[in-house]
Amino acid sequence: MTQKRKTIVITGASRGIGAALVNAYAAQGDEVIAVARSRPKTSWPNVQPLAADLATDAGIARLAEVVAARSQGIDTLINNAGIQNQITLTEPVDPATIDAEIALNLSSPIKLTLALMPFLHTPGSTVVNVTSLVALHPKPSAPVYSATKAGLASFTRALRHQMSGKGITVVEAIPPLVATDMTAGRGRGKLTPEDMAAAIVAGVAAGATRVAPGKSKLVLRLNRLLPGLVAGILARE
Numbered sequence: 001m002t003q004k005r006k007t008i009v010i011t012g013a014s015r016g017i018g019a020a021l022v023n024a025y026a027a028q029g030d031e032v033i034a035v036a037r038s039r040p041k042t043s044w045p046n047v048q049p050l051a052a053d054l055a056t057d058a059g060i061a062r063l064a065e066v067v068a069a070r071s072q073g074i075d076t077l078i079n080n081a082g083i084q085n086q087i088t089l090t091e092p093v094d095p096a097t098i099d100a101e102i103a104l105n106l107s108s109p110i111k112l113t114l115a116l117m118p119f120l121h122t123p124g125s126t127v128v129n130v131t132s133l134v135a136l137h138p139k140p141s142a143p144v145y146s147a148t149k150a151g152l153a154s155f156t157r158a159l160r161h162q163m164s165g166k167g168i169t170v171v172e173a174i175p176p177l178v179a180t181d182m183t184a185g186r187g188r189g190k191l192t193p194e195d196m197a198a199a200i201v202a203g204v205a206a207g208a209t210r211v212a213p214g215k216s217k218l219v220l221r222l223n224r225l226l227p228g229l230v231a232g233i234l235a236r237e
């Protein structure tokens with residue numbers, strides 16, 4: 001029996017984990033809408049690239065228009081786009097930098113989920129929010145990033161409660177350190193973006209509500225027993 005082609009919306013799709021997700025879904029024959037500020041480059045005929053700044057309401061509205069125009073609805077929304085700023089709180093910080101980080105990492109997945117809700121198939125669709133281990137305990141050098149990821153993890157749980165019984169699965173994807181532009185020059189033993197993407201694809205297919213591959217699984221387990229130790233480890237990341 002041939003599997004039905006699904007429609008997947010992936011944000012932050014021009015590089016890193018997002019680009020690897022685009023390739024993984026496209027390779028299995030799904031239809032992908034791939035979004036980033038810079039139009040994602042692709043040679044897959046089943047990928048529709050879109051340039052949209054999701055830190056703005058106009059960018060979110062543009063993506064919603066594109067989804068509405070396709071008329072077949074969507075099976076999976078992956079809120080993956082994110083930025084991480086290193087901020088020293090004892091030095092002057094441009095408020096626009098703070099606003100932009102909160103807008104993309106926290107406001108945009110919330111607004112996008114609401115904007116695309118009418119197009120999510122029920123039952124059977126999935127919303128994936130990509131958070132971070134720093135949602136558990138902050139990384140002091142990235143205080144706004146950590147706050148946005150803790151906020152997104154909380155929103156993910158609230159969304160899951162509201163979607164229970166409606167046929168929409170809500171997934172929290174928690175990457176360990178992954179070798180992308182975001183982590184360039186730091187960390188060792190990083191997961192490849194392809195392995196992170198494969199874990200998300202497999203988790204969504206299996207109906208999982210949490211995807212935490214590699215060291216993330218270990219850290220989450222350790223955090224249940226020794227949260228103080230994990231807080232100290234994450235503070236050094």
Ligand SMILES: NC(=O)c1ccc[n+]([C@@H]2O[C@H](COP(=O)([O-])OP(=O)(O)OC[C@H]3O[C@@H](n4cnc5c(N)ncnc54)[C@H](OP(=O)(O)O)[C@@H]3O)[C@@H](O)[C@H]2O)c1
Pocket residue numbers: 011012013014015016017018035036037038039052053054055079080081082083104130131132133174175176177178179180181182183
């Ligand atoms: N890498 C890790 O170790 C790690 C660990 C934990 C969690 N995460 C999370 O995983 C997700 C992906 O991270 P990554 O490492 O793959 O990051 P990345 O390589 O830096 O890629 C970020 C993606 O987001 C897009 N983006 C940035 N600003 C945008 C905007 N305003 N509107 C639309 N798209 C925008 C970028 O494209 P443009 O610049 O063209 O817009 C790019 O495609 C993020 O949410 C990150 O917080 C990553």
